[in-house]
Amino acid sequence: MYWNREIETMERAALETLQLQRLQDTVLRVAQRVPFYQERFAAAGFTPDDLRSLADVRRLPFTTGADLRATYPAGLLAVPLDDAVRLHTSSGTTGKPKALYFSRQDVDHAAELIARCLVMSGMHAGDVLQNIMTYGLFTGALVMHYGAEKVGCLVIPAGPGNSERQLMLMQDFRTTAIHATPSYALYFADFLEKKGVDPRKELSLRRAFVGAEPYTEETRRKIEAALGLQVFNSYGLSEMNGPGVAFECPQQHGMHLWEDHFLLEIIHPETGDPVPDGEQGELVLTTLCREAMPLLRYRTRDITTVLPEPCACGRTHRRIQRIAGRSDDMLIARGVNFYPQQIESILMGMPALGRNYLIVLEGLDELTVKVELAEAGFDGQVEHLARLQSRIADSIRAELLVKPKVDLVPPGTLPVSEGKAKRVLDKRSL
Secondary structure, X not given: OOOOHHHHOOOXXXXXXXXXXXXHHHHHHHHHHOHHHHHHHHHHOOOHHHOOOHHHHHHOOOEOHHHHHHOOOOOOOOOOHHHEEEEEEOOOOOOOOOEEEEEHHHHHHHHHHHHHHHHHHOOOOOOEEEEOOOOOOOHHHHHHHHHHHHHOOEEEOOOOOOHHHHHHHHHHHOOOEEEEOHHHHHHHHHHHHHHOOOHHHHOOOOEEEEXXXXXXHHHHHHHHHHHOOEEEXXXXXXXXXXXXEEXXXXXXXXXXXOOOOEEEEEEOOOOOOEOOOOOOEEEEEEEOOOOOOOXXXXXXXXEEOEEOOOOOOOOOOOEEOOXXXXXXXXXXXXXXXXXXXXXHHHHHOOOOEEEEEEEEEEOOOEEEEEEEEOOOOOOOOHHHHHHHHHHHHHHHHHHHOOOOEEEXXXXXXXXXXXXXXXXXEEHHHO
């Protein structure tokens, strides 16, 4: 199924010609209207006339989250403030937030991209989408909401939390799809188990669109097995319109990144040099259609890989692997760098373990992994638990080259959240 077959299956040469045209238009606009980029261009000795090919994008300066905070609240606007119709911001937990402005055209484009994503997954006008993301300054819920309405879905703006109400809405209105964080999907699966509700028999769920947190393939399988539905991986960030930047097709081997709206690069996180397709690095994105607040070479800090081979679905927009982690989420223990998702991948692949875990760092790089047992795995036999602990520790050591202490705890004993999960407790900085 296609939302816009002409665009989604455009020949690569034509797509790259369109990208170059849109990139040149974007660069010229910011050079004329945004003092921040005027100063950066002058410092780099760059003019819009120097942009003659897509490869010339490397001559442009990077834009970072720190730049967005430094120019807060409106230093990156490329239109008069009166032309902006919506404002979103980042959480601002590290100081001033990042303010993101949308024009009417930007709002429409964001909805169009989500519509494209949903139809690609098999959604249609007869579906009911229960939106369990946070509404408000966070882009995720509203952008998905508008896109699903464009497809013709019945949208339930449930918001996060209150699992009793979520269940009631699913039962009463025969919800067929949910939009949630992976941690909440796991939390809700536990809730259904405790309620004795079999989602395959008592609910109409067929799809879940999950994002806003990095998660592993093993976690996807846990969600699918627990809720009896198909999980589609979604990628987005507020700086690029929110969700709908990249999305899985039914092949579910990487996410198609919509290259008519975004120019993608993968760079080495430390040097900033480009890395070849198939090699892991930091995702850098340039907006090609953003009107109110275009961004050039924005460093997302998200670690991924371009999958170079064509997709069997027929779409020509390149795919990226699921996000392996964020460069600023990398942990270091005993001189070894790793991402929390590497540990999650091991834990979620073991049937004897439950769906909740916590990574604790303390003292002189002491690494402890606390993980709940599955109900079936908690038989109380000391010998059985000792073997399981050893298996987990050895598996993590093989992956990270660091052997952790493993604490197996009864189901339901670790802290849970109906919002974003807190998977790491670093006591070394406390």
